Amino acid sequence: MPDEHSAERLTAAEVEAWKAQARLRRYADGEALMSQEEPAEHALLLTSGRVKVLSSSEDGLDVVLAYREPGEIFGEMALLDGGVHSATVYAIGPVEVWAMPPDRFLGYLERQPRVSVTLLLVMIRRLRQADTQRLRYRARSVVERVAERLLHLAEQCGVQTGEGIRLEMRLTYPELAAAVAASRESAVKAVASLRAAGVLVAGPDRRFVITKPDVLHRIAFKGCGDLR
Missing domain, CATH: 1.10.10.10 (Winged helix-like DNA-binding domain superfamily/Winged helix DNA-binding domain)
Structure with a gap:
């Protein structure tokens, strides 16, 4: 199936520039790449495998927010605002990511302005999708x-x-x-x-x-x- 969000992913040159500032990490099926409410330590670029993003509410209900594909970045929001992760990310099968620490991430964005704009557009789209989904789910x-x-x-x-x-x-x-x-x-x-x-x-x-x-x-x- 065609991927309507492929334009939001990094180009080959941007991926190589990311890898030059990051460290490769591998995860097995079911392992957590990051956990909800934990401080952000890295922004992650997914290069192999798939992950699911899951959030736990105060009443203990787990909700799968999204699935992420190779080429997508996650963990960047908490890294940018110095907060904690709003969700837990689990590996679906074997997964490879390139983890970039905060200081290098900010420098990377300064050198890659297109990625900065892309991340902004991705964040806006995800927030709109979340709002739309909440409204629809009440009546469906x-x-x-x-x-x-x-x-x-x-x-x-x-x-x-x-x-x-x-x-x-x-x-x-x-x-x-x-x-x-x-x-x-x-x-x-x-x-x-x-x-x-x-x-x-x-x-x-x-x-x-x-x-x-x-x-x-x-x-x-x-x-x-x-x-x-």
Whole structure:
């Protein structure tokens, strides 16, 4: 699937300039790259693998905020304002990042003005997405929220196959539930409804295949009374 945010990623020259000021770090599946409420020590450039960004609320609810792909930077906001991380980032499979400390990060941005503007645009987009999602979730069913999340993942890591769009990432029900701010039971029921409607199949390797993306899109954004 095409990546609509590819222009927000670093160029090859910018990546090499980053690596010259950073240190390579490797993480195994499930390891935390950074933790919520901890002081920022590095900005991270993801060069291999995928990660998920998860935030824990005061009542103990974990919500998956986003998934990050190679070429993306994270941890920069807390580094810039001297605060703590607002979320925990976990590796999905083996991951490689290049960690840059605060003093070098600020110098890097001074020498790479395009990256500074890009990071600003990324921050604005993420804040708008978060605000929009909060407003939509108040009035939408779990089925609609699950449908939208699956479409978003299809944009990030979907591969066209003979069956449909296959998500190249294992997704557990607890992860899906956390991503749509719902209980695991509600997420299971939502997926069962989508499978019964013939728009989704799940393989034995826990990878979903969207068989009818146009129908799934209508469910996500126009609602479908039969699936509520």
